[in-house]
Amino acid sequence: MSKAGFSALLSQHNLPQSFLYLAPVLPIVQVMWADGRNQMPERAKLHFIIQNHRETLSELAGGVEIVSASDIELFDQTFIAQRPDPQILDAFIDLASELMASREMASGSEDSESLFRSDRLFHACLEIAATCPARQDSSLGDLFAQRIAQEERRLIEQTFELLETQKRAII
DSSP, X not given: OXXXXXXXXXXXXXXXXXXXXXXXHHHHHHHHGGGSOOOHHHHHHHXXXXXXXXXXXXXXXXXXXXXXXXXXXXXXXXXXXXXXXHHHHHHHHHHHHHHHHHHHHHHTTTTTTSTTSHXXXXXXXXXXXXXXXXXXXXXXXXXXXXXXXXXXXXXXXXXXXXXXXXXXXXX
């Protein structure tokens, strides 16, 4: 059902089916938007992560292009360049979590570089959260900053709790 549900949601929003393969990028996008803004260093880091994911998918498919550059541009315009509706993003995240859990359980450790692996996804979320300091802590001096905002931390924890719940439901 997870793939069918995600596919139906894509169709409902007139988005290409290739976005199925970008499902694990959505929690990273959600972390990026946690503070309500999209900063250039975060966006650059996210594009680097997406490009690596795209290359990994192609390698896993024997060199076949799974997600095109135009798909990534549309993904950027839909979810990154401007803040998506939080309810719509949440709906995508819920279905993406199901999809990722079922994919990871089916593939085992073969996709070690894929964002469909929860450990890779976790590190990518942390990278985005830590890219721009949340705020300076003047009591500690200029060298220290709170690297991850409370809302980003909450979303990361929530995403991985949901992913673990989905895995347990599959077993």
